Amino acid sequence: MVQLLESIVGVYERHGMIDQAVSLRDLAQDLRSKGNTPEILKNVVIYDRSERENMIYAHTNGFVHDRGASVAFVRGVEIHIGPTENSFLTELEDNENKFVSVRELQERVQGEGSSSYSLKQTVYRSRMKIESDPKMPDLILFSKEHGYILKDLGKEIKLVKGKDGSSEIVLAHSGFTFYPDRNWLVNDKGEFIALPIKQSKYLNTLCLNDIATFELLEPDYVGSRENLSSVVRNTMMRVRRKVEPDKNGNGFIYIKYIDGIGYRLHDPGKSERPV
Structure with missing residues (x-):
């Protein structure tokens, strides 16, 4: 690349x-x-x-x-x-x-x-x-x-370069589109959502890492790991509900929970990477 x-x-x-x-x-x-x-x-x-x-x-x-x-x-x-x-x-x-x-x-x-x-x-x-x-x-x-x-099935990210030199990264998942620079999300129902900054950071961390551990998602957290996982799960649940508004509980497809570790982003249109 x-x-x-x-x-x-x-x-x-x-x-x-x-x-x-x-x-x-x-x-x-x-x-x-x-x-x-x-x-x-x-x-x-x-x-x-x-x-x-x-x-x-x-x-x-x-x-x-x-x-x-x-x-x-x-x-x-x-x-x-x-x-x-x-x-x-x-x-x-x-x-x-x-x-x-x-x-x-x-x-x-x-x-x-x-x-x-x-x-x-x-x-x-x-x-x-x-x-x-x-x-x-x-x-x-x-x-x-x-x-x-x-055919170009590899395209997931677009770095758009404007005439004025500005740039914008756009994550095009098969089920949603995410604009991290603007904290914007278009979910799988086509709904436009302005994400709170913290939720946007969570989604961005998921996009940039094969596995987003609890520590990666909350790098500044001070406290026990048990409490850390609880904090992360609460915020990630809000993100998941916005990305997949029709899903709940174990029905979420795009953001997978890895027990005791963190989360990973999954795209059903692409092969699953081994954990």
């Missing part, structure tokens, strides 16, 4: 976005110095919030597409992207993890009335440039029934 971040630093520098490049390089160096990157931070997406045609797109498998410059950085190597390939990748990126029909792609990329053969040639050239094995693609996939799709 550090290599991915450094590739994007190069993109920002090319565009004269020095402040963004510096802050991103600092993040990469910080992650490298820590050695073991928290699981949740292994999937980072960086966007430049600008017009669609000038967006910088980053895939977690290691390629970065600079639409405005018509170039891609694939595992750190800069590769020129032709006009039709640029349009094709843009369409798939804007519909990430969703199928785009052949007809739609022919009209938007190749032009109305174009042949399916010309689209296949564009797909072939695109795969040759971004796939590690173009003969066995794992990024740009095809279905006769649905069309083409750009």
